[in-house]
Amino acid sequence: MRKQSSGKRPAMSSPSAQGRFRYFLERAIANMRQNVFVNIVTVGTITLALLIVSLFLLLFVNLENAAENWSEKVQVTIYYDKELTPQEQSDLKTSIQAIPGTSRVNWVGRDEAMRRFKGRLKGQETLLDGIRPEVLPTSFEVSLKKANRSTEAIDQYVTSLKKLPNIGEVQYGEEWVRRFNTFLTFMRIVGGLVGGFLVLAVVFIVSNTIRLTVYARRDELEIMSLVGATRLFIKMPFLLEGLMQGLVGGVLSLLLLLSVHLLFLHNAGNFLTFNPATAGLSFLPVEYIAALLAAGALLGFLGSLTALRRFINEITG
Amino acid sequence: MIQFHNLYLAYQREASALQNISFRVQRGEFVFLTGPSGAGKTTLLRLVYGALMPTRGQVLIDGQNITRLTASQLPFLRRTIGVVFQDFKLLQNRTVFENVAITLEVQGGGSKADIGKRVMHILRQMGMESKIHLTPQRLSGGEQQRIALARALVNEPKILLADEPTGNLDDANKQQIMNIFKEANIRGTTVVVATHDRRLIEQAHYRVIRLQNGELLDAGEVCDAQTE
Numbered sequence: 001m002r003k004q005s006s007g008k009r010p011a012m013s014s015p016s017a018q019g020r021f022r023y024f025l026e027r028a029i030a031n032m033r034q035n036v037f038v039n040i041v042t043v044g045t046i047t048l049a050l051l052i053v054s055l056f057l058l059l060f061v062n063l064e065n066a067a068e069n070w071s072e073k074v075q076v077t078i079y080y081d082k083e084l085t086p087q088e089q090s091d092l093k094t095s096i097q098a099i100p101g102t103s104r105v106n107w108v109g110r111d112e113a114m115r116r117f118k119g120r121l122k123g124q125e126t127l128l129d130g131i132r133p134e135v136l137p138t139s140f141e142v143s144l145k146k147a148n149r150s151t152e153a154i155d156q157y158v159t160s161l162k163k164l165p166n167i168g169e170v171q172y173g174e175e176w177v178r179r180f181n182t183f184l185t186f187m188r189i190v191g192g193l194v195g196g197f198l199v200l201a202v203v204f205i206v207s208n209t210i211r212l213t214v215y216a217r218r219d220e221l222e223i224m225s226l227v228g229a230t231r232l233f234i235k236m237p238f239l240l241e242g243l244m245q246g247l248v249g250g251v252l253s254l255l256l257l258l259s260v261h262l263l264f265l266h267n268a269g270n271f272l273t274f275n276p277a278t279a280g281l282s283f284l285p286v287e288y289i290a291a292l293l294a295a296g297a298l299l300g301f302l303g304s305l306t307a308l309r310r311f312i313n314e315i316t317g
Numbered sequence: 318m319i320q321f322h323n324l325y326l327a328y329q330r331e332a333s334a335l336q337n338i339s340f341r342v343q344r345g346e347f348v349f350l351t352g353p354s355g356a357g358k359t360t361l362l363r364l365v366y367g368a369l370m371p372t373r374g375q376v377l378i379d380g381q382n383i384t385r386l387t388a389s390q391l392p393f394l395r396r397t398i399g400v401v402f403q404d405f406k407l408l409q410n411r412t413v414f415e416n417v418a419i420t421l422e423v424q425g426g427g428s429k430a431d432i433g434k435r436v437m438h439i440l441r442q443m444g445m446e447s448k449i450h451l452t453p454q455r456l457s458g459g460e461q462q463r464i465a466l467a468r469a470l471v472n473e474p475k476i477l478l479a480d481e482p483t484g485n486l487d488d489a490n491k492q493q494i495m496n497i498f499k500e501a502n503i504r505g506t507t508v509v510v511a512t513h514d515r516r517l518i519e520q521a522h523y524r525v526i527r528l529q530n531g532e533l534l535d536a537g538e539v540c541d542a543q544t545e
Contacts, residue, residue: 020425034410034411219406219408220408222406223406223408224419224423225392225395226366226368226395226400226406227395227396227420227468228392228394228395228396228423228424229423230392231389233425234423
């Protein structure tokens with residue numbers, strides 16, 4: 001009836017690393033199935049936490065976009081009180097274009113200047129009666145590359161611009177540029193601080209939730225340890241589980257964010273006149289989406305790791 | 318197989334839990350560990366499988382000094398020791414099969430089929446093969462005890478430790494459990510049963526180690542001819 005000799009005992013073959021990983025994965029999935037409630041709570045917490053962070057990111061990204069659009073207005077204008085010959089125009093344009101940092105050079109002739117002036121006085125065009133385009137200056141409008149829009153960079157640019165022969169009167173809104181750049185710096189500092197605190201809060205909340213779920217299963221950890229599981233073996237399914245929970249939380253939070261975006265935010269710009277260049281708020285760029293997913297996975301993984309470290313030390317002494 | 322040398326154990330700030338314990342259990346022996354509640358039976362067993370470390374003195378298991386084992390060596394010692402806990406310590410959200418298979422799974426050896434064969438083999442010995450898909454809470458106390466035993470014995474350990482294994486069982490179940498112990502012993506496993514059940518001890522005629530208030534009262538007589 002009973003087994004008598006050890007020769008009869010079914011042989012145990014040695015498993016491959018792949019087989020082991022499959023065991024861990026199966027164990028992790030089985031654990032998630034067997035502890036549905038706990039897993040819903042964990043995934044829900046991660047989802048909400050990441051949603052808060054991603055909403056903040058969305059806001060920040062759009063503010064940055066808006067700021068970038070505004071900074072297009074950082075322009076250097078070179079005035080001439082005479083009309084330049086086409087030859088002079090193209091010569092000057094070429095030499096301006098050759099200065100590093102130049103993005104676009106635009107010639108504004110007298111007629112164009114008159115047209116703009118009229119546009120600004122819309123409704124009161126009669127004021128311009130009898131004024132001929134000849135009284136207006138002609139100009140080059142130079143827009144700068146993104147990297148050259150800071151206060152110091154513009155000063156430098158203007159210095160090299162003034163060195164050109166036959167250059168006219170150079171003007172740029174120094175005060176405006178300075179204020180705008182101060183505002184940008186301020187916005188980034190505040191954003192960084194708020195974002196930093198948010199991330200800290202999220203890490204804290206998620207790691208504590210995971211700690212509770214690990215705590216709820218300390219029996220399992222204890223028994224595995226008592227029947228001779230190595231620490232790594234005990235940890236692996238939990239770590240994979242944390243990783244998957246984090247990933248699922250990341251995907252869910254992105255889906256929620258996307259639906260919030262599609263439902264409300266994508267046309268919010270219309271009434272906020274937030275970002276007139278593009279209609280409405282834009283969604284997160286791909287790198288941010290990837291980073292959020294990675295953050296979710298990392299959060300789940302590290303949360304499990306720290307929770308496990310404490311319990312395993314308690315159990316295995 | 319199991320040796321204690323001048324062992325002392327003190328929990329924090331409390332009077333010592335074990336004092337000056339020295340005895341040895343031979344390979345293949347069957348011994349009872351007895352004494353009133355609080356005498357230190359469970360504590361002594363915990364020292365054998367490395368869940369506790371002595372404050373002073375030595376514990377040698379199969380020639381290995383467990384006080385010198387590192388955290389990464391301890392699991393390998395535990396794989397040679399089967400433990401049946403007083404409260405069974407079965408995983409309530411796993412099936413009978415999974416509860417027993419865990420012993421083999423954690424050793425990282427064997428395919429699913431191998432593990433399945435061995436688990437079914439031991440469950441058949443326990444007469445539990447029809448209940449493999451049930452979870453422990455649907456089993457009686459005696460059945461849970463047998464699952465705990467199956468988990469301890471499935472990898473044929475060198476040492477089997479049992480803490481009050483017949484605590485809440487009726488006579489028929491007690492007899493069945495004792496028979497399983499005896500058979501494991503016959504196959505070469507060293508068995509240590511902690512119990513305060515006098516009748517169990519009297520019926521079996523094995524060596525008895527007596528503890529009282531954390532001290533060794535009587536280590537019994539080592540008898541080599543116990544495997545009959």
